Amino acid sequence: MDALSFAQLGYAYPGAGHRALRDVDLTIDCGLTLLTGDSGSGKSTLLRVCNGLVPHFHGGVISGRALVFGQDVTRTNTRRLARDVGFVFQDPELQSVHARVERDVAFGLENMRVPRGEMRARVDEALHLCGAEALRERSVATLSGGERQRVALAGVLAMRPRLLALDEPLSQLDESGARALVAAVAAAMERGTLAVVAEHRLALLRPLAQRVMEVSGGRLSDSSDSDAGPAMHATALTGRPGERPSPNHAHVRLHGVAAGHPGAVVLASVDLELSGGEVVAVIGNNGSGKTTLLRTIAGLLAPLQGRVERTAGRVAYLPQNPTTLLHRRTLRSEIEWTLRHGGGGGAGADAVDATLADFGLEHVAERYPRDLSTGERQRAALAAVLAGSPALALLDEPTRGMDATAAARLGRAVQRLAATGAAVVIATHDHDLATHVATRVVETRDGAVQEQTVMAAAPA
Amino acid sequence: MTVLVVSVAGMALFLWPFLALGAPSTGAAVSLALGTVVASAAVETLTRRLDSRRFALLAAIAALDAALRLVLVNGIGGFSPIFFLILVAGYVFGPSFGFLCGAISLLASAVVTGGIGPWLPYQLFACGWVGALAGLAGSYRHGAYDWRDVVVLGAVAVITGYLFGALLDVWDWTTFYRAAPSYGYVAGASPGELLRRFGSFYLATSAWWDSFRAVGDVIAVIVLGLPFMAALGRMRSRFTFATEAEPAV
Known part of the structure; x- marks a missing residue:
């Protein structure tokens, strides 16, 4: 079964005069898919279809077909989709629930009613993968932006999703933080987790990527072979x-x-x-x-x-x-x-x-x-x-x-x-x-x- | 639909004394009111019309109202800041949501302010109807909110300002004004006579008091109505989505 199978997918936000997604055809069955594109091009919108936030949370008008692990997104509730698709938002602030890091990472597992012993093991493992063991006892409010990002990823990895959807995970990380995050993603992928990542900073992620797709004006095109990337930024x-x-x-x-x-x-x-x-x-x-x-x-x-x-x-x-x-x-x-x-x-x-x-x-x-x-x-x-x-x-x-x-x-x-x-x-x-x-x-x-x-x- | 069923139960409570049947017992009234409110919330939840997001909004409005009532426990005359949010939420989200919003706001604020007593069942229905009426008034509109909505909701605010007071007077009247000669409640008198007595009781005791509420709510709607409608409307547009078979251009 394909992780994602989108056909002729179109979407408009409520009250918007234009479509945020147009005629998107996308099938993902392995590896990491990198989404690039200008800000406002529709990358985040496309990611949000993966876990049903579009359209269940945002409303609007959707057309075409969107299957996530065989489930029709428009007919499956977000609670169900969240078990298969782990989402890390661009603003990790949106994603912390508890005041302390360890409990925050365990939040998803608590909702899945994972037994306590297993929960501990999974939290340890997720913190380890994200290089965030040292943050375990910290209060979430005192974390820097980059630390929050890693904690948010740990919270998602603890749930062992089949697909990771990451919305610009590196945008506020320093070089070492970004490397740590990419390493965490790579480790999760070794276990068979698939990933879709929207990002402008491509250098670190490109080696992991199976495919690079460009989103432009809500349309998707394959740009795996083109070399527009980090160099563009400098010039x-x-x-x-x-x-x-x-x-x-x-x-x-x-x-x-x-x-x-x-x-x-x-x-x-x-x-x-x-x-x-x-x-x-x-x-x-x-x-x-x-x-x-x-x-x-x-x-x-x-x-x-x-x-x-x-x-x-x-x-x-x-x-x-x-x-x-x-x-x-x-x-x-x-x-x-x-x-x-x-x-x-x-x-x-x-x-x-x-x-x-x-x-x-x-x-x-x-x-x-x-x-x-x-x-x-x-x-x-x-x-x-x-x-x-x-x-x-x-x-x-x-x-x-x-x-x-x-x-x-x-x-x-x-x-x-x-x-x-x-x-x-x-x-x-x-x-x-x-x-x-x-x-x-x-x-x-x-x-x-x-x-x-x-x-x-x-x-x- | 749920609101209709609930309202029949509420009507029975308020009409009871006028039908020469004496005042309803407090225990029965409390059970009836809490029962119908909980039942209607359950029906709305089970039919998915009250999903988690609407429920969160409902809880948030009830909590805000409880806080507002705590700030101004006794109100100014009959005015209380809690009605404004109920009016706007009802207007934007419809009668069922409006009813629950009114009833649950009142319930939550009663718990917080220690306002629980034999008057509570009457308050639950009366306040719920404030939201439901606002919801009815807002049912047939569409498009962006503008000054016409302020006019309509302002009118609802005036009507409900007096209506809420009159409804609650039914409890006051049947409980405390049994002995008064020309306007007091007389158990067993004919419905016509009771209505006449209630009318003079209302004019003599409550009309000016309720004017504070009517005027206060209208001012709130005029000053704050549009931004609140716009904000809640934006939220409502996210609560539902449409599917299109063929992508239009």
């Missing part, structure tokens, strides 16, 4: 060093700052100065304190020790989970809201249109922001915080889930912003963003922030 992000303005007055100064949660100090002693016109990339492993640093600079987190000085002006902060920012009924009004309340400049239609164009979002201006695809939502949140002229922009993993075009747009927007005299701080794993767009790179490691020598940005 799209060529910086323009000549346009970098000289730094003007200082915007932010951190003196001997210690930050984190009481009892779990993440940053021990940080001295850092940021000037207007600078673009500072903050790199470092998952859990090394990048987000803590950004939140401290933003004033969202009071330092446990030391002083944070910040000159007046609007602070634009993009959290790692951008959906939390979006609260208006259309993307257009989201941007208007920022322009109206952010000081600098009016909220005229021109200003809004210009911001939409900067991020390639003209076609979704009237949509409900939270209904956009994850990649589009990320850009929507960026547009919403960067509209107008903030004095300081703090972006936490802004290229997460972005394709090359969108990443290049972001690079240009950041450089334009810096040219207005704003200081920009970007926490990122994205090597291209750090080398081509940033004027300075710092690394969070062992509780401190260290300057890195900037590699000469040789235009590709």
